[in-house]
Amino acid sequence: MSVPTTTAVIGSGTMGPGIAALMARYGSTVRLNDVSAEVLERAAGALAIAESVLDRLGVPTTPGGSVSCEADLAAALDGADLVIEAVPERLDLKRAVLAEIEAAVRDDAVIGTNTSGIPVSELAADMAHPERLIGMHWSNPPHVIPMIEVIPGERTAEGVRDALVETVRAIGYEAVVEKEVPGFVENRILYAILRECLSLVEQGVVSRQDLDTCVKWGIGYKLAVIGPMRLLDMAGLDIYESVAGYLNRELSTEAGVSPLVTEMTGQRKLGMKTGGGMYAYGEGDVAAKRADIIAGLITVRRALSDTTPV
Numbered sequence: 001m002s003v004p005t006t007t008a009v010i011g012s013g014t015m016g017p018g019i020a021a022l023m024a025r026y027g028s029t030v031r032l033n034d035v036s037a038e039v040l041e042r043a044a045g046a047l048a049i050a051e052s053v054l055d056r057l058g059v060p061t062t063p064g065g066s067v068s069c070e071a072d073l074a075a076a077l078d079g080a081d082l083v084i085e086a087v088p089e090r091l092d093l094k095r096a097v098l099a100e101i102e103a104a105v106r107d108d109a110v111i112g113t114n115t116s117g118i119p120v121s122e123l124a125a126d127m128a129h130p131e132r133l134i135g136m137h138w139s140n141p142p143h144v145i146p147m148i149e150v151i152p153g154e155r156t157a158e159g160v161r162d163a164l165v166e167t168v169r170a171i172g173y174e175a176v177v178e179k180e181v182p183g184f185v186e187n188r189i190l191y192a193i194l195r196e197c198l199s200l201v202e203q204g205v206v207s208r209q210d211l212d213t214c215v216k217w218g219i220g221y222k223l224a225v226i227g228p229m230r231l232l233d234m235a236g237l238d239i240y241e242s243v244a245g246y247l248n249r250e251l252s253t254e255a256g257v258s259p260l261v262t263e264m265t266g267q268r269k270l271g272m273k274t275g276g277g278m279y280a281y282g283e284g285d286v287a288a289k290r291a292d293i294i295a296g297l298i299t300v301r302r303a304l305s306d307t308t309p310v
């Protein structure tokens with residue numbers, strides 16, 4: 001399977017519309033499904049924004065692609081070669097949705113789950129055909145970040161893995177194939193960073209704003225150009241050995257969720273989607289900040305496409 005003829009995207013929240021817009025751009029007939037009629041009504045706006053971002057990125061349009069919103073799951077799945085499950089990160093919900101998907105989908109369809117890190121074998125535990133399920137972890141915003149983690153579970157067929165890698169490359173993205181571990185690779189690393197960041201802010205070592213400045217320039221800027229393994233070579237492994245020798249024991253080993261985060265979620269302060277989180281957002285600030293972030297990502301992606309690989 002290179003670009004699927006028909007793609008079903010199940011879940012149209014933060015991730016679904018960007019995924020749908022990108023697949024359509026490469027010529028797939030995409031059906032975007034959600035249980036919420038209100039969410040599906042808003043999808044047109046999110047799709048339009050994603051399409052304009054793809055224009056600005058210079059992603060060419062393959063004729064024949066389209067996205068339609070489909071409230072009926074069976075209709076959304078009808079004839080799909082690729083199904084991308086993007087419903088909330090809850091094991092019970094994902095298992096239930098996967099059961100519905102596999103009961104309705106074509107025998108030879110590939111079912112990709114966009115779970116952020118629930119092991120694929122756990123999601124597939126009750127499936128009649130676990131060989132069709134595979135982790136397909138997009139990074140947010142999915143139409144902008146050109147890398148997808150591909151994670152076969154214990155029972156995923158090799159042919160399914162190979163077909164998905166082919167699809168990822170056919171949409172111009174890098175495929176990173178991994179063995180399954182909770183959080184996969186991207187989120188294990190991201191959450192190690194976030195745990196330390198939250199701990200430093202909670203201890204009052206640094207303000208939220210200064211922490212963001214330090215990580216953006218001191219870490220993010222370099223890591224946008226080279227990966228951590230190359231960074232070690234650039235720094236010197238002897239330096240890493242000396243620093244890690246006294247520093248690693250000082251780092252946060254918090255096994256639970258940061259109290260700063262649980263306090264905010266308890267107050268329904270969930271970030272940009274509720275208008276407040278680590279920062280406060282006034283009227284119009286969220287849209288402006290989202291636009292700034294997208295503009296920055298577009299600029300950096302263009303610049304990085306001229307650099308050598310990691």
Ligand SMILES: NC(=O)c1ccc[n+]([C@@H]2O[C@H](COP(=O)([O-])OP(=O)(O)OC[C@H]3O[C@@H](n4cnc5c(N)ncnc54)[C@H](O)[C@@H]3O)[C@@H](O)[C@H]2O)c1
Nearest residue numbers: 011012013014015034035036086087088089114115116140
């Ligand atoms: N938000 C991110 O940065 C991000 C990045 C990568 C992966 N993910 C993963 O992608 C998945 C979706 O995340 P999101 O941020 O888009 O979530 P979200 O909460 O923004 O959207 C999920 C959507 O799924 C819908 N939904 C719920 N039950 C459904 C069902 N039975 N059938 C169809 N639709 C249903 C909801 O109405 C909602 O619109 C999660 O597994 C998440 O961990 C998220």
Ligand SMILES: Cc1ncc(CO)c(C(=O)O)c1O
Nearest residue numbers: 115116117138139140141187
């Ligand atoms: C905080 C956070 N958690 C999960 C993911 C992806 O699964 C992301 C992301 O893609 O940006 C994230 O920021």
